[in-house]
Amino acid sequence: MDFAHSPRAREYVERVAGFVDTEIIPREREYLGALRGRADRWAVPPLVGELKARAREQGLWNLFLPDTRHGAGLGVVEYAPVAEVMGRSLIAPEVFNCNAPDTGNAEVLLHHGSDEQRERWLEPLLDGRIRSAFCMTEPEVASSDASNMEATAVLDGDEVVLDGRKWWSTGIGHPDCRFVIFMGLTDPGAHRHRRHSMVLVPLDTPGVRIERMLPVLGYLDEPYGHGEVSFTGVRLPSSAIIGGPGRGFEIAQGRLGPGRIHHCMRLIGMAERALELACRRAVSRTAFGKPLANLGGNRERIARARIAIDRARLQVLHAAWLLDTAGPLGALGQLSQVKAAVPAMAQEVVDMAVQLHGGAGLSDDTPLAGFLAAARALRLADGPDEVHLGVVAKLELSRHRERP
Known part of the structure; x- marks a missing residue:
């Protein structure tokens, strides 16, 4: 390695x-x-x-x-x-x-x-002409367990009908958002990992309504935003289903693996910049006759932040290497480890930087308040800490079960 x-x-x-x-x-x-x-x-x-x-x-x-x-x-x-x-x-x-x-x-x-889906949606997305959103989380159920989803994607002849309510649909406020990927329940009697389907939904389809935009710790995150969206009798051709009915969970697992690496590495970049700003502040500001770096244990805090960032980076690179070489299943435990560890690390480092900046750290004069909101939100997005810790514990305990 x-x-x-x-x-x-x-x-x-x-x-x-x-x-x-x-x-x-x-x-x-x-x-x-x-x-x-x-x-x-x-x-x-x-x-x-x-x-x-x-x-x-x-x-x-x-x-x-x-x-x-x-x-x-x-x-x-x-x-x-x-x-x-x-x-x-x-x-x-x-x-x-x-x-x-x-x-x-x-x-x-x-x-x-499909070829048709790629031509209509992927090409303009990669060209930067349109934006998109992902509709999976629901307000009425514990969405940390994806099998709880109640929104439906029911086949009706050569059509699929969508009903339900989603929220925290990131990106749906962007003026160039043109489609969403909706995940819904298709066959409640199937295996729990074969019940759901992913459906491509043009945002202007009748029955799709953005109910409200949701703030994150006071930030609306414009111009992207996080929306609550209702789907009422939304009819689309069955060709809008991605990969065929019942493959939603499988596709979601493949989607989330690289995405978790991307999130974690961006968080490490945030933490690095926060530490950089904290150090500049600590050596340039004086209080009680001393630089801030020499007051209140700030040297130790800065040292611990450096150690935490470097440790997190190595852990994420290990998970990324496993994802490249062993695939999502081979990297399952490591992906859950970094998703639980890195947002918490970033939150702690950014909070330290905010503290060193005083009131300025809470304002828009630095990026720290936005970083803090993003890090805190990512302890919930793509699975809350507790779910990932549960996966890590399950895998660890399975190694120590008594064998007959």
Whole structure:
């Protein structure tokens, strides 16, 4: 197992890092001012289009896809450090057309979509002309257990009919969102992993309604947002089902593996930038006659943050390597480990940086408040901590069962 970056990955890390540090981070304040100053808070500031055009001109586009026909051809372990660099800014993934949930939706369509589905939805998604959302979590059930889903996708002749309510549908507030992937119950009598189907739903289909946008710790996360969406008698041709009826759970598991690596590495990028800001603050501010770094145990906090970040990075790279070499099942335990560990680590590091910044850390003068909201939310998104810890414990205990 060699964690040295491949020459190709190293090249992309250097190029993306240069773009983030020189093109994106210097314009974050401008972006935020433009976003908050517009009459329509869900409109995308023009500078995003400018940055996307520059990134695309430089070949920094769709870097998450291992398929060279559509992306950079990077494997999961190669893309992981690139995702970390993107995590330094909340707007960077969009600039490189590597933003969730579009990345996961693109992978689903690439691996499981029909030719018609790819032509209609995947090509414009990868071209950056449209955005998408993923509708799985439901407000009325414990969605940490996917088999609890009550929203239905029922076959009716050559059509599929969707009914139910979803929420935390990330990206649905974006003005360019054109479709969602809906996961619904098709056959309640089947095996629990064969009951559900994934369905491609154009957002303008009759019966689809965005009920409200949900804030995360006060942030609406515009222009992407997280919506509550109702589906009432939504009729689509059965060809809208991805991969065929009953394959929803199987497809979801394949989708979530790489996505968890992407989330965790972006969180490590957030934590790195938070630590960087904390250190600058600690050596440049003086209180009670001393630099902040020399007060209240701050040196120890900074040291522990460095140790935690480096430990998390190695753990995620190990999980990424297993995903590339052994597939989702072979990496199951490690994926759950990092998904439980990394958001909590990032939350702790960012919170430390907020504390060192005082009131400034709670404002929009730094990215820290946004980082804190994102890290806290990701302790729930893609499975809460408790579910992943349960998987880790189950696998560990299975190794020690008595054998006859």
